[in-house]
Amino acid sequence: MQRETFFQLTTKDVDILTALLDRSPEDHAYLRLLRNKLNFSTICFRDDVPSDVVTLNSRLCYSINGRPHGPHILVQSEGDDLPAFAISIHTMRGLALLGLAVGEVTTIAYANGRHETLAVEELMHQPEVALRLGKHRSLDPAAELGQSGVVWFRPKNQRAFVPDNDSDGDDPGPQAA
Numbered sequence: 434m435q436r437e438t439f440f441q442l443t444t445k446d447v448d449i450l451t452a453l454l455d456r457s458p459e460d461h462a463y464l465r466l467l468r469n470k471l472n473f474s475t476i477c478f479r480d481d482v483p484s485d486v487v488t489l490n491s492r493l494c495y496s497i498n499g500r501p502h503g504p505h506i507l508v509q510s511e512g513d514d515l516p517a518f519a520i521s522i523h524t525m526r527g528l529a530l531l532g533l534a535v536g537e538v539t540t541i542a543y544a545n546g547r548h549e550t551l552a553v554e555e556l557m558h559q560p561e562v563a564l565r566l567g568k569h570r571s572l573d574p575a576a577e578l579g580q581s582g583v584v585w586f587r588p589k590n591q592r593a594f595v596p597d598n599d600s601d602g603d604d605p606g607p608q609a610a
Contacts, residue, residue, distance in 0.1 A: 439475070439534075439537070440470055440473060440474035440475070440531075440532035440533065441474060441475045441476075441477055441482060441483065441486045441532050441534065442470070442474045442475070442476055442477070442488075442531065442532045443476070443477055443478070443479050443482050443488055443489075443561065444476060444477070444478060444479070445479065445489065446488060446489055446531060446532065447471065447474070447476055449489065449509060449522070450467060450470060450471055450522075450531075451471065453467060453522070453523075454467055454468070454471065460544060461544055462525065462541075462542060462543050462544040463525055463528070465542075466525060466528055466529060466541060467528060470528060470531065470532060474532055479561050479564065480561070480564075480565060482559075482561050483534065484556075484559060484561075484562045485534045485535040485536075485556055485559075486532065486533070486534045486556075486559070487507060487530050487531055487532065487533050487534075487553055487556060487559075488507075488531070488532075488559055488560065488561055489507055489508070489509055489522070489531070489560070490506060490507065490508065490560045491506070491507050491556060491558060491559045491560065492504050492505070492506050492556075492557045492558040493505060493507065493530070493553060493554075493555060493556050493557060494554045494555040494557070495530060495551055495552060495553050495554055496551070496552045496554055497526070497549055497550070497551055498549055498550055499550075501554065503554075503555075504518065504555075504557055505518055505519060505520040506518055506519050506520070507520055507521075507522065507527055507530060507531060508520070508521055508522070508527075509521070509522055511523035525541050525543065525549075526541070526549070526551060529541045529551050530551060530553065533551075533553045534553065535553050535554070535555065535556050536552075536553065537552070537553055538550060538551065538552040539551055539552075
């Protein structure tokens, strides 16, 4: 793998990759990529990761050797039964995409000597951004509109309660209950 890219991982991503390293497959190319990812990445807290960086559960479009792929969701799950829209970090491509920013390119080398160049074309969803926006809205919804957090209002004038006098006397009223 060439060092032409700059990886940024969240602390959660690093924890998951470290666990993968402990129980990694026999694929030496995958292990080399995994170790490079862990050794040459900047680690960010969830709230600090840039909004254009691919993290777990991100939805993205990318290219492989110039051919477009996606949209796919980068997942932690593995297996042959993954849906067609998922790409796992247990694969070389999935692992290579993790931590890349939009516009960045990386080349991965497989054990058989084959190489692929991957480029992140578009990041349509990043969970960390969604969390930040969700927190932001719940803390101060007016700030998102460029307003201060103070909301001014004037209560409506309320009409005074006037009991309905039943002149016929046939309504027993609340006393009957």
